[in-house]
Amino acid sequence: MEEKKYEVVLKIFILQIVGFLMILPFIWLISTALKSPSEVFTQTLSLIPKKFMWTNFVDIMDQAPFWLYMVNTIIVCAGILLIQLLLVIPAAYAFARLDFPGKDIMFLLFVIQIMLPLEAIIVPNYLITKKLGLLNTRIGLILPFVASGFGTFMLRQTFKQIPKSLEDAALIDGAGHLRFIWHVIIPLSRPTIVTFSMISIATHWNDYFWPLIITDVDRVRTLTIGLGMFVQQESGSDWSLLMAATLFVCAPIIAFFLATQRTFIKSFLTSGIKG
Amino acid sequence: MRNKLEKYRSYFFLIPGLFFLFLFTYLPIMWATWLSFNQWNLLCFKPKFAGMANYVKLWHDAVFWLVMKNTLIFVTVSIFPTMFLALVFAVLIDERMKGRVYYIYSLFYPTLIPMAAAAMLWVYIYSPNLGILNVFLAKLGLPKLGWLGSSSTSLWALIIMTFWKNLGFFMLIYLSGLQNVSRELYEAAYIDGAGWWRRHTSITFPLIAPTSLFVLVTAIILTFRVFDQIQLMTEGGPGNSSNVIVYYIFENGFKFFDWGKACSLTSILVVFLLMLTLLIFGISRRHITYSSD
Numbered sequence: 001m002e003e004k005k006y007e008v009v010l011k012i013f014i015l016q017i018v019g020f021l022m023i024l025p026f027i028w029l030i031s032t033a034l035k036s037p038s039e040v041f042t043q044t045l046s047l048i049p050k051k052f053m054w055t056n057f058v059d060i061m062d063q064a065p066f067w068l069y070m071v072n073t074i075i076v077c078a079g080i081l082l083i084q085l086l087l088v089i090p091a092a093y094a095f096a097r098l099d100f101p102g103k104d105i106m107f108l109l110f111v112i113q114i115m116l117p118l119e120a121i122i123v124p125n126y127l128i129t130k131k132l133g134l135l136n137t138r139i140g141l142i143l144p145f146v147a148s149g150f151g152t153f154m155l156r157q158t159f160k161q162i163p164k165s166l167e168d169a170a171l172i173d174g175a176g177h178l179r180f181i182w183h184v185i186i187p188l189s190r191p192t193i194v195t196f197s198m199i200s201i202a203t204h205w206n207d208y209f210w211p212l213i214i215t216d217v218d219r220v221r222t223l224t225i226g227l228g229m230f231v232q233q234e235s236g237s238d239w240s241l242l243m244a245a246t247l248f249v250c251a252p253i254i255a256f257f258l259a260t261q262r263t264f265i266k267s268f269l270t271s272g273i274k275g
Numbered sequence: 276m277r278n279k280l281e282k283y284r285s286y287f288f289l290i291p292g293l294f295f296l297f298l299f300t301y302l303p304i305m306w307a308t309w310l311s312f313n314q315w316n317l318l319c320f321k322p323k324f325a326g327m328a329n330y331v332k333l334w335h336d337a338v339f340w341l342v343m344k345n346t347l348i349f350v351t352v353s354i355f356p357t358m359f360l361a362l363v364f365a366v367l368i369d370e371r372m373k374g375r376v377y378y379i380y381s382l383f384y385p386t387l388i389p390m391a392a393a394a395m396l397w398v399y400i401y402s403p404n405l406g407i408l409n410v411f412l413a414k415l416g417l418p419k420l421g422w423l424g425s426s427s428t429s430l431w432a433l434i435i436m437t438f439w440k441n442l443g444f445f446m447l448i449y450l451s452g453l454q455n456v457s458r459e460l461y462e463a464a465y466i467d468g469a470g471w472w473r474r475h476t477s478i479t480f481p482l483i484a485p486t487s488l489f490v491l492v493t494a495i496i497l498t499f500r501v502f503d504q505i506q507l508m509t510e511g512g513p514g515n516s517s518n519v520i521v522y523y524i525f526e527n528g529f530k531f532f533d534w535g536k537a538c539s540l541t542s543i544l545v546v547f548l549l550m551l552t553l554l555i556f557g558i559s560r561r562h563i564t565y566s567s568d
Contacts, residue, residue: 007471011367011370011371012371014367015364015367015368015371018364018381019377020381022382022384022385022439022442022443023381023384024407025385025396025439026384026385026396028396028407029399032399086291087292087295090287091288091292093288094289098285098288099282100285106293110296112549112552113296115495115496115551116304116545116548116549118299119500119521120499120521120544120548121300121303121307121541122521122525123528123534124302124303124304124310124538125299126529127306128298128302143295143298144299147293147294147296147300152292177288202387206389206391208390208391208503208506209506209525223389224389224390227389227392228391228506228507239402239405242395243396243399245395246396249389250389253387253388254387254388261380
């Protein structure tokens with residue numbers, strides 16, 4: 001199929017413009033984070049700072065415990081993912097390969113949860129977490145997210161595709177369900193499990209609403225909430241420091257993405273969604 | 276007897292997940308429904324049964340109707356144009372081998388940035404005196420806009436920012452859907468003399484329908500629960516012009532401490548989301564055929 005010359009030029013032109021417009025805010029962010037406050041106040045459109053102020057990053061650390069926030073975020077994300085996998089893999093296995101009464105209704109309960117995000121039922125969830133005495137704890141930040149309808153749905157689709165003959169062979173060899181899951185199901189479904197894990201990390205690294213509601217001390221705060229508090233404390237006076245803090249919050253997840261980009265995009269494009 | 280028990284053994288695999296699903300999804304919904312029929316606020320420290328009082332209060336609450344209107348505007352305007360452009364860019368990127376990765380990244384990276392960070396960045400971009408948009412308008416000799424500070428533009432400013440955040444995500448899902456569309460169909464249409472636009476309206480758009488459904492569901496979930504950027508960028512203002520349902524629930528619960536009203540709003544939102552789910556699955560069953568899996 002030959003493309004006409006003007007078509008090719010037009011397409012590349014559109015993609016270049018859109019790509020540039022999308023990326024411009026981020027360049028603006030990096031540039032401001034490295035400028036001195038006085039330069040920001042000159043209403044300049046210049047993207048390259050006159051003087052690179054690396055000290056901005058030192059300054060934000062003096063004003064708020066960003067490293068502590070990062071450690072908390074890592075603990076919370078890892079905790080969520082670990083418990084999610086422990087709950088989701090057996091559930092998805094049962095829905096994909098076992099028969100039991102009430103299966104359809106149970107599956108529906110899991111799937112409906114996809115449409116009912118925590119944000120929608122934040123008030124009663126807050127009341128429950130308060131009753132459980134989990135306000136201002138990392139456990140409280142983790143538990144509401146561990147039962148993932150999305151993960152159960154996604155893994156069930158993959159588990160279903162594993163040939164029945166493998167199961168028969170394993171059962172003849174005397175393996176129980178747990179050994180079958182551990183030695184056959186998990187290794188064969190690795191791409192989907194990896195994809196789910198990445199989506200989970202990317203989602204919960206960004207959580208803002210829940211930590212905002214249930215934490216009010218620095219000890220357990222996560223990065224996003226730390227940033228929100230930092231903004232209030234600065235009250236929008238010093239844009240270069242605010243942007244330095246913003247960049248610090250974005251950097252880990254972007255670095256994580258760049259380090260795993262191949263797996264991320266590839267698994268997303270191949271094993272992710274099929275209709 | 277033994278056989279009967281045997282059947283239920285599968286529940287061992289489900290119980291841990293079901294427990295947390297119940298504790299943090301279904302129990303809260305039931306509790307919110309019950310509390311929505313109770314008075315529980317700063318005047319009445321313990322929940323007290325009050326019948327439909329909260330719902331009647333909402334019915335006469337002008338802010339509630341404004342919030343509903345804002346939510347619907349936000350949801351529809353953020354979903355459909357974003358979906359359409361995401362599909363167009365996915366098609367354009369799919370046809371370009373050169374520079375493909377660069378285009379994917381430049382569209383996709385906003386999805387990865389925490390919404391809180393993206394919100395801060397856009398507060399700066401929209402800032403009246405120092406923001407890039409107004410500085411740029413001033414350089415062109417155009418009047419500056421109020422963006423987040425003006426009740427006529429605040430909701431739209433949030434929509435633009437949300438578009439920037441979600442476009443790449445939808446684009447990537449579409450790109451994955453396009454891998455299943457056979458190249459030969461395009462060849463055939465090309466030989467028959469169909470132009471670029473015609474090829475895609477007749478082949479891509481219908482064949483990508485299952486992916487579109489998936490994107491639509493994802494988009495609905497993402498936009499109905501919008502909160503972070505509102506709380507950080509406008510706090511629903513000025514004058515509730517950018518207040519949406521989840522933010523209004525937050526305000527009633529955690530700022531005005533009217534738990535009863537917050538719970539009746541929660542119930543309304545849950546019913547709305549469940550009806551939407553039914554509607555979507557009804558439509559999809561009738562109009563979209565899935566490959567057997």
